[in-house]
Amino acid sequence: MIKVAPSILSADAANLVADVKKVSGADYLHVDVMDGQFVPNLSFGIATVRDLAKNTKTKLDVHMMVAEPERFISDFIEAGASVIGVHVESTNHIARAIQMIKDGGIRAEVVVNPGTPLTALEDLLPMVDQVLVMSVNPGFGGQKFLPMAIDKVQRLSNLRQARGLEFDIEIDGGISEENVKDVYDAGVDIAVAGSYVFNSKDPESQVEKLKGLTK
Ligand SMILES: O=C(CO)[C@H](O)[C@H](O)COP(=O)(O)O
Ligand SMILES: [Fe+2]
Numbered sequence: 001m002i003k004v005a006p007s008i009l010s011a012d013a014a015n016l017v018a019d020v021k022k023v024s025g026a027d028y029l030h031v032d033v034m035d036g037q038f039v040p041n042l043s044f045g046i047a048t049v050r051d052l053a054k055n056t057k058t059k060l061d062v063h064m065m066v067a068e069p070e071r072f073i074s075d076f077i078e079a080g081a082s083v084i085g086v087h088v089e090s091t092n093h094i095a096r097a098i099q100m101i102k103d104g105g106i107r108a109e110v111v112v113n114p115g116t117p118l119t120a121l122e123d124l125l126p127m128v129d130q131v132l133v134m135s136v137n138p139g140f141g142g143q144k145f146l147p148m149a150i151d152k153v154q155r156l157s158n159l160r161q162a163r164g165l166e167f168d169i170e171i172d173g174g175i176s177e178e179n180v181k182d183v184y185d186a187g188v189d190i191a192v193a194g195s196y197v198f199n200s201k202d203p204e205s206q207v208e209k210l211k212g213l214t215k
Pocket of ligand 2: 192
């Protein structure tokens with residue numbers, strides 16, 4: 001069964017704790033951190049992660065859409081992140097950024113944009129606990145799923161098997177009941193879902209629906 005990480009980007013930003021309580025069946029909470037430079041939007045920061053960590057037992061999956069993320073990695077670890085994802089496109093020193101996350105004792109993830117080939121991260125695969133494949137161009141919730149992500153996941157899953165590696169594959173952007181089975185069959189372990197979960201009157205049942213479709 002697929003794991004589900006609701007993205008709080010689509011939750012009520014003024015009532016996050018209340019919305020987080022509506023998804024108690026979630027495996028992670030996905031926290032999008034945007035800096036207005038790497039992506040054309042602003043969102044949550046260190047204080048949000050710190051205060052969410054005090055208010056929920058669900059693990060926090062921090063997706064850093066930040067230029068030179070190594071400037072803030074130790075802050076997010078201290079704030080209570082369980083996973084940190086850093087974009088391969090966001091720094092000249094991606095291996096250093098990943099090592100900083102690992103040295104902090106939490107799960108290290110490399111993230112890849114739709115337009116970036118897998119060759120950009122192949123050498124990093126033995127270092128990481130997770131790979132996040134973007135299925136939209138990052139910056140906004142509620143965008144349309146890019147089907148080319150399915151082939152990328154399949155090729156990544158083949159590489160994982162061929163090399164005997166054990167990283168989890170996560171996918172982010174436009175996930176719904178229409179595509180969750182396809183991405184799961186291609187090799188996805190964790191699906192991020194924002195608008196599908198929180199633009200509903202019953203977020204909990206949306207999480208359960210995604211899981212149920214991959215039983
Ligand atoms: O990283 C992101 C955007 O950059 C979000 O996690 C993602 O877009 C989730 O929203 P939705 O499920 O509505 O597409
Ligand atoms: Fe995200």
